[in-house]
Amino acid sequence: MTEFIQAVRCHRYAGLDKMGKPISTPDPLSEVLRLEEIPAPSCSDGQVLIDTYYAGIQYPDTLQAQGLYQMKPELPYIPGMDVTGTVKSVGAGVEHVNVGDRVIAQMSIGGLSSVVSVGASNVWKAPPRIPLAKCANLGRNFFPAYHSLKTLGHITAGDLVLVDGASGGVGMAAIELAKAMGAQVIAGVSVPEKTSLPEAACADRVFCYGRDRDSYRKFKTDIKQASTEL
Ligand SMILES: NC(=O)c1ccc[n+]([C@@H]2O[C@H](COP(=O)([O-])OP(=O)(O)OC[C@H]3O[C@@H](n4cnc5c(N)ncnc54)[C@H](OP(=O)(O)O)[C@@H]3O)[C@@H](O)[C@H]2O)c1
Incomplete structure (x- = not known):
């Protein structure tokens, strides 16, 4: 049957x-x-x-x-x-x-x-x-994140990693993996409502790159400042 x-x-x-x-x-x-x-x-x-x-x-x-x-x-x-x-x-x-x-x-x-x-x-x-x-979600989120961080980026403990699109599947996976590798992570999102997602994945700092040139300029200043503190 x-x-x-x-x-x-x-x-x-x-x-x-x-x-x-x-x-x-x-x-x-x-x-x-x-x-x-x-x-x-x-x-x-x-x-x-x-x-x-x-x-x-x-x-x-x-x-x-x-x-x-x-x-x-x-x-x-x-x-x-x-x-x-x-x-x-x-x-x-x-x-x-x-x-x-x-x-x-x-x-x-x-x-x-x-x-x-x-x-x-x-x-x-x-x-x-x-x-x-x-x-x-290992295959489509964590495998590309691992490939980017380890195979291409050779990330090791103490490195500083910038993850943009950080509220998405690959972005969140990249944050978790980079933290597990001992790196510091700065995460970028487009709007303030999305900051809680990379924060939940334990990013050290989260900033908005926004959707216009001025926001992006401020984002670059923010990450420069944060990278000296971390
Ligand atoms: N090579 C591979 O095997 C592989 C596997 C999976 C994914 N990918 C690629 O990795 C990237 C991220 O994938 P994902 O699975 O993390 O996607 P996702 O969950 O949809 O997240 C994408 C993130 O990118 C940001 N974004 C910026 N511009 C966007 C737009 N025009 N439309 C939608 N989102 C936009 C969004 O965050 P903000 O709004 O905060 O900017 C969003 O959170 C994609 O380009 C995908 O093609 C590659």
């Missing part, structure tokens, strides 16, 4: 017209996404089937459902690039995780589904003390 699961599917790109050309104001995603019942995936060789507990929804997911991301999946498709959950079954050749393990997984599409099938090399055991709700 066919087993069914629940998944969110995108049936039309919200940011493209019928000819596939970008439109000036994308339609709301609620108009193109639907929660549906679909046949459950099977677990083939080298794959891991995961019962999804949490699925991260991040900036690239929105862009992709608008048809404006570098990868345009065939419609309808299931959005979602990062999940956490427990292993439901493993295919032949998979040895590093077992049924019941708490795992973190990333994929190019398919995360917004109650059961996902993921290639084994993109599945990792979640550390025991970390709640699954806290790590369902």
Whole structure:
């Protein structure tokens, strides 16, 4: 008997017209996404089937459902690039995780589904003390932040890091990681209402760069002053 699961599917790109050309104001995603019942995936060789507990929804997911991301999946498709959950079954050749393990997984599409099938090399055991709700955004927020700080920036303890766009997913991840690396962090946001987010991520100072030239000039003065104090 066919087993069914629940998944969110995108049936039309919200940011493209019928000819596939970008439109000036994308339609709301609620108009193109639907929660549906679909046949459950099977677990083939080298794959891991995961019962999804949490699925991260991040900036690239929105862009992709608008048809404006570098990868345009065939419609309808299931959005979602990062999940956490427990292993439901493993295919032949998979040895590093077992049924019941708490795992973190990333994929190019398919995360917004109650059961996902993921290639084994993109599945990792979640550390025991970390709640699954806290790590369902590792792939798209923390990996690029880590790459920027460590691979490109060679950040070490005592360095001073400036994070702009600091209220966003990658920005908040960059603050947390830079602090964990022992750096001091100055964070920038566009409006005062957004300062509480980088503050919650433990930025040492948060300033507004605003949306005009004068605000940006003041921002530069503020960070220069703060960098002498930190
Ligand atoms: N290479 C990769 O693998 C990778 C992965 C993920 C993301 N990214 C890139 O990293 C950047 C940040 O991604 P994110 O996931 O952190 O996005 P996000 O959560 O949407 O945050 C973006 C932040 O940028 C600021 N911003 C400035 N101008 C903006 C505009 N015109 N529209 C929207 N936000 C604007 C906003 O803060 P303020 O209003 O305070 O300025 C916002 O908080 C994006 O450019 C994304 O493409 C790259």
